[in-house]
Amino acid sequence: MPKSRGRRKGGKSRPVRRAPRQLHPADLLLRDARQLLEIDDVLTAETWASGWLGKAWSAAVTEHEPEHQLCMQVTGRACSTPSPHSLAAVDALARVAPASDTVMLTDTLDILAETQPLPTWHTIEAWTPTAAWRAVDVYDSERVLFIDYDGPHPHTLMANIYQVGGLMIDKLALLNPGAATAWDQLREPDEAPMPLQSVPVAEVLADLAHALRLTDMTWPRTTDEDFCDHRALAWSRCRDYLPEWPEHTGLPEQRRRQLVEDFLTDIGSDDEVSRSLAELFLDYGDGYIGAGALRWSPGEVMLLLTDWLPRKAVLDADQRNALPFVLRRWLTFALTQQGIDRQWISLVVDAVDTFLPEFHDAFDDETAWGPAKQVAAALAERGVDLTDRHAVDDAIRQLNAEQLAHRLLP
Numbered sequence: 001m002p003k004s005r006g007r008r009k010g011g012k013s014r015p016v017r018r019a020p021r022q023l024h025p026a027d028l029l030l031r032d033a034r035q036l037l038e039i040d041d042v043l044t045a046e047t048w049a050s051g052w053l054g055k056a057w058s059a060a061v062t063e064h065e066p067e068h069q070l071c072m073q074v075t076g077r078a079c080s081t082p083s084p085h086s087l088a089a090v091d092a093l094a095r096v097a098p099a100s101d102t103v104m105l106t107d108t109l110d111i112l113a114e115t116q117p118l119p120t121w122h123t124i125e126a127w128t129p130t131a132a133w134r135a136v137d138v139y140d141s142e143r144v145l146f147i148d149y150d151g152p153h154p155h156t157l158m159a160n161i162y163q164v165g166g167l168m169i170d171k172l173a174l175l176n177p178g179a180a181t182a183w184d185q186l187r188e189p190d191e192a193p194m195p196l197q198s199v200p201v202a203e204v205l206a207d208l209a210h211a212l213r214l215t216d217m218t219w220p221r222t223t224d225e226d227f228c229d230h231r232a233l234a235w236s237r238c239r240d241y242l243p244e245w246p247e248h249t250g251l252p253e254q255r256r257r258q259l260v261e262d263f264l265t266d267i268g269s270d271d272e273v274s275r276s277l278a279e280l281f282l283d284y285g286d287g288y289i290g291a292g293a294l295r296w297s298p299g300e301v302m303l304l305l306t307d308w309l310p311r312k313a314v315l316d317a318d319q320r321n322a323l324p325f326v327l328r329r330w331l332t333f334a335l336t337q338q339g340i341d342r343q344w345i346s347l348v349v350d351a352v353d354t355f356l357p358e359f360h361d362a363f364d365d366e367t368a369w370g371p372a373k374q375v376a377a378a379l380a381e382r383g384v385d386l387t388d389r390h391a392v393d394d395a396i397r398q399l400n401a402e403q404l405a406h407r408l409l410p
Contacts, residue, residue, distance in 0.1 A: 026073035033089035042121035049092035054228030132204035139297035146180035164299030172230035205241040294334035301351040310362035
């Protein structure tokens with residue numbers, strides 16, 4: 001009898017390996033929620049929920065409301081398979097989730113509570129802020145907020161906010177109560193002063209809410225774990241204090257002209273190159289320094305030299321040669337106007353030499369030029385006076401016609 005050729009020796013077939021099913025974040029959350037049954041601290045429960053909401057928020061690419069999607073998936077699974085830990089998860093989420101999800105979560109909680117036990121921390125009320133402080137550096141480019149909370153687990157919510165290149169929260173943290181009192185001890189003697197001041201709680205919470213709003217709008221989203229883990233919790237504390245959008249009011253034209261004239265008098269020069277550079281620095285300050293046109297810091301000098309000027313500005317040889325000297329004098333003038341001590345002005349002035357090499361490399365890299373600078377450079381190369389509005393309009397029309405003709409050529 002012939003042997004079968006379709007089976008391996010021994011008569012056993014090889015098992016087929018299947019890829020493990022990838023769990024949805026809601027499944028992972030509910031699996032992790034078992035730990036909530038072992039704790040009796042409401043702050044720990046809120047931090048746990050905030051961490052999961054932060055993961056959903058930071059990982060979202062196409063989802064419009066990632067936190068809402070996560071809450072919907074969790075409530076759906078919790079209702080289909082009720083358990084003590086799924087109720088605890090919904091309870092924790094309800095304390096820190098976006099306001100639009102509160103009703104859905106609390107309704108689900110009521111349904112689950114009919115058959116499942118409530119956690120020990122369920123009845124604890126919302127936290128009460130008792131005091132707040134703000135520390136701002138001399139350049140008004142960085143600030144730290146502290147809010148003290150009373151309750152079953154007293155603590156301090158801290159936010160570190162930067163305003164260079166746009167306002168954004170760098171760090172969020174929960175600290176021991178009274179942490180603000182140790183702030184001055186944490187500062188090094190050679191650091192620019194950042195004095196701590198007591199501020200009304202409502203004002204600090206409004207400041208925090210506005211900073212959270214702007215940070216949420218920044219793309220790509222931050223991946224800092226401290227921020228993501230505490231973002232939802234921080235929103236739950238300050239959402240009711242979110243202020244209206246502030247109106248940006250630029251410098252009045254008369255004030256602009258007076259600042260330029262005062263600067264030229266200060267340096268003892270009234271040449272066209274110094275005037276044009278001063279106006280350029282004022283344009284940057286008025287449009288991009290959130291704290292005010294004259295509130296320069298080392299970070300703002302870095303952005304001006306390595307990003308804004310290379311992308312936006314067209315400088316002739318005379319302007320480029322004079323740039324380092326005039327910028328140093330402008331920084332000294334601007335910060336003196338703000339009453340900054342000369343010791344801290346020197347740190348900003350020194351940043352010019354630090355970032356000049358990078359400026360030269362970036363300024364000569366035409367691939368980094370913005371569209372406006374590309375057009376301006378093309379017009380300047382043709383000898384067009386960029387201060388003559390009619391000449392510029394005529395040259396742009398001619399340039400557009402030439403580009404259209406080139407595209408139509410076979």
